[in-house]
Amino acid sequence: MKNIKTITFHNAYNYGAMLQTYALQSKIKNLRYETEVINFLSEKLEKDYEVKFFNFSNGVKKFISSLTSYSIRKKRAEIFEKFLREKIKLTEKRYLTIEELRKDSESFDICITGSDQVWNPAIVYSPAYFLDFGNKKMKRISYAASFGQEKILKEYEEKVGEHLKKFDYISVREKSGINLVKELSGKYAVQVLDPVFLLSKNEWRKLENNIVKDFGLEDGYILIYSMEKNPLVMEIAEKLKKYLNKPIVVIHSSYGIMTQIEILKSKNINIPVAGPQEFVTLFANADCIVTNSFHGTAFSIIFDKPFLSVPHSTRNTRLQSILELLKLEKRFVSIDDRNLSGKELFNKAKLKDKNTNLLLQNEIKKSEEFLISTIEN
Secondary structure, eight states: OOEEEEESOTTOSOHHHHHHHHHHHHHHHHTTOEEEEEEEOOHHHHHHTOOOSOOOTTHHHHHHHHHHTHHHHHHHHHHHHHHHHHHSOEEEEEEOSHHHHHHHOTTOSEEEEOSTTTTOTTTOOOGGGGTOOSOTTSEEEEEEEOOSSSSOOGGGHHHHHHHHHTOSEEEESSHHHHHHHHHHHSOOOEEOOOGGGGSOHHHHHTTOOSHHHHTTOTTOOEEEEOSSOOHHHHHHHHHHHHHHTOOEEEESOOOSHHHHHHHHHHTOEEEOSOOHHHHHHHHHHOSEEEEOOHHHHHHHHHTTOOEEEOOOSSOOHHHHHHHHHTTOGGGBOOGGGGGSOHHHHHHHHTOOOTTHHHHHHHHHHHHHHHHHHHHHO
16 A cells, blocks of 8 residues: 655644644545655744743843743643644654655655645745655655745745656645746646645534533634734624624734733633634634634635635735635625624625535545545556
């Protein structure tokens, strides 16, 4: 039987990163293949997610914030590590360098890189994420790999192009990635969905835990998942709260002490210590969702929830792309929408094209066919 290895940012304490890792592995297992995530630990990512009690790197304000939020960040890291141990199958050996990985990868049959921004040198550059290991017979596939931008840093163009030429099959997450692959390597790439869409809502619901019951939220709630402090997110949620007469639940809020005080004053329910299972559970059971995150939008779509996507200050390409693809762009909030009433906002959150479900199923089928055909061809 073919043994399939995958490599991605599996060890990031980030909902999107860990849940897409889980989704791709689960899908491959559903196809009845043995699979493991290569436990490759990028030094840069390890530092980015390291939980420090004292953090002097970003000035006095960040230092004070790191002190006040240490226990929250530590507990959250423990929850993510527990999910990684229990729900994702990793290689027994941890690899800290590409040289270590090259020594052990001669027997690999197939390796898949992706999803996430594994090809964005501005985040981290490593030949490992371009599958620069294994023997010549190893099949090299990318699934929904992302450059995270339309152009990459000039200094990496030549070596990234050389890496890409060695791939047997390439798929990317964004449309812009198709052009970039062609430009850098002359290779053909296809666009596929983020791995989280490869599992049905019923498969995702298997991860549900007791957080809704623990917080007494059985009668419903409005969920906020925001990647940054954004007054418009809260403004919209407050109007929905009045109209629906449901509490607001905030997940993955900023850990700064001032933000925590603001949330306490607002009398909303803040859940800062939440792992991937809590994340899925809260999305699965919400009455309405307000988010400015791509994966927040993705899980709102998967669970077929009324939702509004609020513009992020810098990152909207993926978010807008998935909404346009599924004809849900009317759920993208404009600045004019702050004048809408709670009732009007809720109606906007339910707007849906008659072809949305069909479009989603077609895109899922296309993505599944790419995965299956490249593994089995």
